[in-house]
Amino acid sequence: xxxxxTFLLMFVLWIIMSGKFDLFHLSLGVxxxxxxxxxxxxxxxxxxxxxxxxxxxxAWRFAQYAIWLMGQIISANLDVVKLALTPRKTxxxxxxxxxxxxxxxxxxxxxxxxxxxxxxxxxxVTIRIQEDTFYVHAITAQSAGDLADAPGEMERWVAWxxxxxxx
Numbered sequence: 001x002x003x004x005x006t007f008l009l010m011f012v013l014w015i016i017m018s019g020k021f022d023l024f025h026l027s028l029g030v031x032x033x034x035x036x037x038x039x040x041x042x043x044x045x046x047x048x049x050x051x052x053x054x055x056x057x058x059a060w061r062f063a064q065y066a067i068w069l070m071g072q073i074i075s076a077n078l079d080v081v082k083l084a085l086t087p088r089k090t091x092x093x094x095x096x097x098x099x100x101x102x103x104x105x106x107x108x109x110x111x112x113x114x115x116x117x118x119x120x121x122x123x124x125v126t127i128r129i130q131e132d133t134f135y136v137h138a139i140t141a142q143s144a145g146d147l148a149d150a151p152g153e154m155e156r157w158v159a160w161x162x163x164x165x166x167x
Contacts, residue, residue: 065160
């Protein structure tokens with residue numbers, strides 16, 4: 001069941017990303033999706049105690065999170081462009097620093113999503129996760145946002161999606 005769902009997700013992604021609907025490309029998509037599903041089917045659905053309706057709820061919440069994250073990425077892009085185009089001395093504008101914060105996320109997958117979300121947002125990069133502590137490089141204090149707060153808005157979103165926390 002889980003392998004088939006993984007296959008379907010990969011095949012739909014293949015169709016969306018390729019944009020080709022001829023027999024050759026669709027058969028390549030079937031073959032590639034089958035190989036990926038066979039190799040990584042266990043990784044995609046690690047926690048098999050969760051029922052299908054809960055998974056559908058997670059997918060719906062993740063779609064909402066992805067929309068919110070896109071807004072954050074666009075906003076951060078604009079901030080970085082503004083930094084690059086500011087006619088002042090670079091030292092006055094850019095203040096790179098590394099900070100750490102303890103995450104309240106319980107599952108490694110939720111931590112993985114948070115780390116990648118941080119890195120996707122321009123101006124910040126997750127350097128390391130050690131147990132429940134995240135180490136993040138930020139180009140300015142503004143780009144760090146509320147990540148250092150416990151928990152920040154992005155962490156609350158991820159907890160809401162994957163752990164049933166409050167947003």
